[in-house]
Amino acid sequence: MPNMSLKKNEMPSQAPDVRNKNFLEVTLGYTPEQAVDEAKRCLHCKNKPCVGGCPVKIYIPDFIAKVAEGDFEEAYKIISKSSALPAVCGRVCPQETQCESKCVRGIKGEPVAIGRLERFVADWHNAHSTEKAEKPECNGHKIAVIGSGPSGLTCAGDLAKKGYDVTVFEALHTAGGVLVYGIPEFRLPKSIVQKEIEGLKELGVHFETNVVIGKTISIDELQEKYGFEAVFIGSGAGLPMFMNIPGENYKGVYSANEFLTRINLMKAYEEGSDTPIEHPKVAAVVGGGNVAMDAARCAKRLGAEVYIIYRRGMEELPARREEVEHAMEEGIIFKLLTNPVEILGDENGNVRAVKCVEMELGEPDASGRRKPIVKPDSEFVIDVDCVIMSLGTSPNPLIKSTTSGLETTPKGCIVADEKGLTSRENVYAGGDAVTGAATVILAMGAGKTAAAAIDEKIQGK
Numbered sequence: 001m002p003n004m005s006l007k008k009n010e011m012p013s014q015a016p017d018v019r020n021k022n023f024l025e026v027t028l029g030y031t032p033e034q035a036v037d038e039a040k041r042c043l044h045c046k047n048k049p050c051v052g053g054c055p056v057k058i059y060i061p062d063f064i065a066k067v068a069e070g071d072f073e074e075a076y077k078i079i080s081k082s083s084a085l086p087a088v089c090g091r092v093c094p095q096e097t098q099c100e101s102k103c104v105r106g107i108k109g110e111p112v113a114i115g116r117l118e119r120f121v122a123d124w125h126n127a128h129s130t131e132k133a134e135k136p137e138c139n140g141h142k143i144a145v146i147g148s149g150p151s152g153l154t155c156a157g158d159l160a161k162k163g164y165d166v167t168v169f170e171a172l173h174t175a176g177g178v179l180v181y182g183i184p185e186f187r188l189p190k191s192i193v194q195k196e197i198e199g200l201k202e203l204g205v206h207f208e209t210n211v212v213i214g215k216t217i218s219i220d221e222l223q224e225k226y227g228f229e230a231v232f233i234g235s236g237a238g239l240p241m242f243m244n245i246p247g248e249n250y251k252g253v254y255s256a257n258e259f260l261t262r263i264n265l266m267k268a269y270e271e272g273s274d275t276p277i278e279h280p281k282v283a284a285v286v287g288g289g290n291v292a293m294d295a296a297r298c299a300k301r302l303g304a305e306v307y308i309i310y311r312r313g314m315e316e317l318p319a320r321r322e323e324v325e326h327a328m329e330e331g332i333i334f335k336l337l338t339n340p341v342e343i344l345g346d347e348n349g350n351v352r353a354v355k356c357v358e359m360e361l362g363e364p365d366a367s368g369r370r371k372p373i374v375k376p377d378s379e380f381v382i383d384v385d386c387v388i389m390s391l392g393t394s395p396n397p398l399i400k401s402t403t404s405g406l407e408t409t410p411k412g413c414i415v416a417d418e419k420g421l422t423s424r425e426n427v428y429a430g431g432d433a434v435t436g437a438a439t440v441i442l443a444m445g446a447g448k449t450a451a452a453a454i455d456e457k458i459q460g461k
Helices: 032-039 060-069 072-080 086-092 114-128 150-161 190-202 219-224 256-264 290-301 321-329 398-402 440-459
Strands: 142-146 165-169 206-208 230-233 253-255 282-286 305-310 333-336 338-345 351-364 370-374 380-383 386-389 427-429
Touching: 032 060, 032 114, 060 072, 060 114, 072 086, 072 114, 086 114, 086 190, 086 440, 142 150, 150 165, 150 190, 150 230, 150 440, 190 206, 219 230, 230 440, 253 256, 256 290, 256 386, 282 290, 282 380, 290 305, 290 321, 290 386, 305 338, 351 386, 427 440
Parallel strands: 142 165, 142 230, 165 206, 230 427, 253 386, 282 305, 282 386, 305 333
Antiparallel strands: 338 351, 351 370, 351 380
């Protein structure tokens, strides 16, 4: 019998005053009973608008129907036809602006909780299935994938399923890219990322870590010396941006990338860590995106009082609503319509405060958002001992500077066509390396598109 409730099943989670002191996952996931009940809210629309909102085109009503029947393993198989990382996507994809935004149930109430159901199905499979992925017969073609983030893993997985001999090259010592260094444990447990990577290894994908393409080995060598017939560049956008204001060189100023990498990948918050990080007493995070929320919530868990400084208002915050709400529940202070103009230091070169100005919103700028304007005579100071800059990132210039014939934009993004093909023959690219910093699911969609294009080219379709 259909469930016509206007509201989603609530997601169980840790209490805010408990979770802001630990790095355990905040949300706990649906029970089987909650998942079945939520799945029964789906109307199974004839034209399936939710599928059109998914960058990797998961057969959403089909997998939800299986959840409603209690056949969770079959639901997983349906998702896996389209997505290489269902347990990841169920946690970090912005479903509210993609598949769920198209859900008919959202017209007069809340949409079906598609992301929560995807997470439930993936977690159920990981907890109960003992089957290993069947390795396809090798077709004799070698493909190189640069970067083991979401675009690289998706491209590698899709090609491996078709029998390609795929090798993934990762600059860091652990595979997973932004999924392991950028997203905190409390949002995406690293054991889940590792489980997804193990599944790709079972398909025959090889992983080479500690390999910096452009330094350890070049794309020229991959093609000419090692015989890779095609190369996919999914190296992401890991070069941080700064404001270029006075005081950014003081001790205690971090890019969000460095701060999160130390915590997420190096476990700097643990006593005796090889890569320790000072526990700030008062931290200011500059920026309003998902990365800013992650950095602020990590600093809170280190024991700091935390301010998020953002030059526009609450309505303009680019972070997911869920992440903003979680941050507010955890006690993070939002200083909106505020912009730093200088970081102040003490005689030892340590951060002691951040000088800010108040802002007001004027006419829309080129992005379509109202342009922030400085209010006259509005300077004030916030005493802090740590400043984390979360202003966005751009692709690392190493690959473009060491690869001949690879066209890039003035911002350093690789130029690629709608199939991911770059200006260099048999070299494809996708994800943040092409678009600049974006979402996990969009990067996955780009990896999927490129994998199909590589297959078409090599098979002569």
